[in-house]
Amino acid sequence: MSEKGLLGLTCPRCGGTVPVPEGQALVICPFCEMRSVVSGERGVRRYQVPLRVKREQALESLRQFLTRGVAIARDTLRRAEISEAFLVHIPFWAAWGQGVAWAFGQERVGSGENKRYVPREKRALSEVSWNEVACDVGEFGVRRISLEGRPLEPFNSDQLHYSGMVFEPVGSPERALESARKSFEEWVASRVKLSRTSQLFTRILGARLGLVYYPVWVLRYLYRGRAFQVVIDGFDGQVLYGKAPGNVLYRAAMLVGGMAVGAFVAVDVPALIVSLSDDSDILGIALISLAAGIGLMVAGWQKFRYGEQVEYHRYKANQESASGLGGDLLDVKDIVREVQRFIE
Incomplete structure (x- = not known):
C-alpha cells in the first residue's frame, strides 16, 4: 500500500483539505482532528472547468461592458483606472438527473361566456441540471453559473492553485443534494402546470452530485474615487456580474418619461x-x-431612484430580485395579472 496521500477531500466540520492515504477508510482532519469515514465511490466527485480566457481578454470584456447601453455613465471607460485583476476558482455544487412528472386536473379553454374547464392529463420527462455556489463569495456577486457546453476535467489541485486563488467548499453534500432535488421537482412540476391541478406526481431518477471548480476573473477599477467590480467568466469571457456608475441624464429621462407616459396611460386612456x-x-x-x-410610473421612479449605480447579473438566483436590492419590487405584469383576476 502506498503511503502517498490523495488530496481533494474536504473536512465536513472546518472545510480543510484532508489527505487520504491509499486504501485507508478512516481519516483524521489535521486541522480540527475530526474523524471521518471515506466512502469511496459514494463520495462527491470533483471536476474543474478549463481556463480559456487570458487576462488581456478579460480586460477587453471589461471595456466592452463599460460601453454597454445608455444606463452607464458615458465617460466611465475613459476615467476608469484598473486597481486589481486576479483569477479565482470558485466551487459550485452541481447535480444532474432525469425528472419525471404527471399532473391530473383541468385546463381552461375559451374566454368570456365560452370559458370552460376540460379534464387534462399532462406528462413530462426531461434531463435536469442544477448548481449553486458552494462557499461564501457574496463579494463577487456570482451565485450560480451555466455548465451547458462546458467540458468537465478531472480535479487537479496543484494546477488550480498555481493559476490563481482557490476557494474550498463549505456545507454538506447531503444538504446540497436535497436542495437540488427540491429544485428539480419544482422545475419539472412547472412543465405540467394546469389551470386546476387535482393530483401531481414527480420523480427524480438517477440524481448525482458533483463539485465543480469554475474559473472567473475579478477586475476592480476606480471611477472618480469610487470603487467598482466586474467578474468575467474564465471560460467564455462573458460578464457574470458587474457594477458601473449610472448615467445622470438617462435617470432623469426615465423619471420624466415614465411619469408622462404612465399618467397618459393611467388617466387619459381609461x-x-x-x-x-x-x-x-x-x-x-x-x-x-x-x-x-x-406600473410605468413606478418603473420610471425606480430607474431614477436606483440608477445611480448599475448592477448586472448574467444569471440571477431564484430567490433574488432582478435588481439585486432585495425586497418586493412592483412589476407591471403583476399588476395586470391581479386586475385580471379581479375582473374574472
Whole structure:
C-alpha cells in the first residue's frame, strides 16, 4: 500500500483539505482532528472547468461592458483606472438527473361566456441540471453559473492553485443534494402546470452530485474615487456580474418619461375608453390600462431612484430580485395579472 496521500477531500466540520492515504477508510482532519469515514465511490466527485480566457481578454470584456447601453455613465471607460485583476476558482455544487412528472386536473379553454374547464392529463420527462455556489463569495456577486457546453476535467489541485486563488467548499453534500432535488421537482412540476391541478406526481431518477471548480476573473477599477467590480467568466469571457456608475441624464429621462407616459396611460386612456362604452368588458380594459399606467410610473421612479449605480447579473438566483436590492419590487405584469383576476 502506498503511503502517498490523495488530496481533494474536504473536512465536513472546518472545510480543510484532508489527505487520504491509499486504501485507508478512516481519516483524521489535521486541522480540527475530526474523524471521518471515506466512502469511496459514494463520495462527491470533483471536476474543474478549463481556463480559456487570458487576462488581456478579460480586460477587453471589461471595456466592452463599460460601453454597454445608455444606463452607464458615458465617460466611465475613459476615467476608469484598473486597481486589481486576479483569477479565482470558485466551487459550485452541481447535480444532474432525469425528472419525471404527471399532473391530473383541468385546463381552461375559451374566454368570456365560452370559458370552460376540460379534464387534462399532462406528462413530462426531461434531463435536469442544477448548481449553486458552494462557499461564501457574496463579494463577487456570482451565485450560480451555466455548465451547458462546458467540458468537465478531472480535479487537479496543484494546477488550480498555481493559476490563481482557490476557494474550498463549505456545507454538506447531503444538504446540497436535497436542495437540488427540491429544485428539480419544482422545475419539472412547472412543465405540467394546469389551470386546476387535482393530483401531481414527480420523480427524480438517477440524481448525482458533483463539485465543480469554475474559473472567473475579478477586475476592480476606480471611477472618480469610487470603487467598482466586474467578474468575467474564465471560460467564455462573458460578464457574470458587474457594477458601473449610472448615467445622470438617462435617470432623469426615465423619471420624466415614465411619469408622462404612465399618467397618459393611467388617466387619459381609461377616460377615453369609458366615454366610448359602458360595457363591462370595456371597463375591464380600462382598469388594466390604469394598472399599466401606474406600473410605468413606478418603473420610471425606480430607474431614477436606483440608477445611480448599475448592477448586472448574467444569471440571477431564484430567490433574488432582478435588481439585486432585495425586497418586493412592483412589476407591471403583476399588476395586470391581479386586475385580471379581479375582473374574472
